[in-house]
Amino acid sequence: PRRSRPMTTPAPRTATVRRATSESTVEVSVNLDGSGLGEVSTGVRFYDHMLLSLAKHALIDLTVKATGDVDVDAHHTVEDVAIVLGQAVREALGDKTGISRFGDAIVPLDEALAQCVVDVAGRPYVVCTGEPEGQAYVVIGGSYVGSLTQHVVESFGLNAGLAIHLRLLAGRDPHHIVEAQFKALARALRAAIARDPRVHGVPSAKGAL
Numbered sequence: 001p002r003r004s005r006p007m008t009t010p011a012p013r014t015a016t017v018r019r020a021t022s023e024s025t026v027e028v029s030v031n032l033d034g035s036g037l038g039e040v041s042t043g044v045r046f047y048d049h050m051l052l053s054l055a056k057h058a059l060i061d062l063t064v065k066a067t068g069d070v071d072v073d074a075h076h077t078v079e080d081v082a083i084v085l086g087q088a089v090r091e092a093l094g095d096k097t098g099i100s101r102f103g104d105a106i107v108p109l110d111e112a113l114a115q116c117v118v119d120v121a122g123r124p125y126v127v128c129t130g131e132p133e134g135q136a137y138v139v140i141g142g143s144y145v146g147s148l149t150q151h152v153v154e155s156f157g158l159n160a161g162l163a164i165h166l167r168l169l170a171g172r173d174p175h176h177i178v179e180a181q182f183k184a185l186a187r188a189l190r191a192a193i194a195r196d197p198r199v200h201g202v203p204s205a206k207g208a209l
Contacts, residue, residue, distance in 0.1 A: 015091035023076035024068030034061025046141030057186035086159025103191030112171035116184035130168035
């Protein structure tokens with residue numbers, strides 16, 4: 001009698017990336033096949049909250065350890081963490097065999113509504129639109145300036161090799177706006193990086209992403 005071959009479980013897609021500059025020291029570990037576990041410490045509490053939400057809703061296990069000159073400004077540390085997170089995701093994706101590639105999500109948070117579309121294209125491009133006038137100048141949690149959200153998405157997308165279109169469709173409360181944006185990014189990313197058993201090889205007609 002013929003014996004069926006045992007099903008093989010693909011190796012988890014993981015990466016750890018470290019980066020040190022005169023402004024910050026950052027270490028990020030990701031498991032793209034995780035369950036949304038997060039351990040985040042950046043010195044910017046609101047940013048920690050957003051990154052934990054990103055991990056939870058993208059089903060990515062995420063560890064972030066960062067120290068930086070937050071006494072000067074949160075900007076350097078927030079940006080550097082986004083850069084390293086993008087590099088880690090790109091490394092963990094490997095050759096991108098078997099992924100869905102595209103993902104989209106519309107996420108509400110009370111009065112706020114955000115839409116995000118992600119393409120794991122290998123050609124980074126980021127478009128963020130729709131924030132109300134004044135959102136860029138609001139300070140949330142004592143140190144997180146509203147303008148940082150777009151900068152985080154840009155830094156993350158460019159370093160991860162993603163095309164990201166993030167649109168705020170509605171929103172009034174600054175906290176709700178940012179959280180809806182991060183959650184929409186998370187859900188779109190979750191769909192895009194998910195393995196699809198019907199995809200053989202790389203999901204691109206040209207054979208590379």
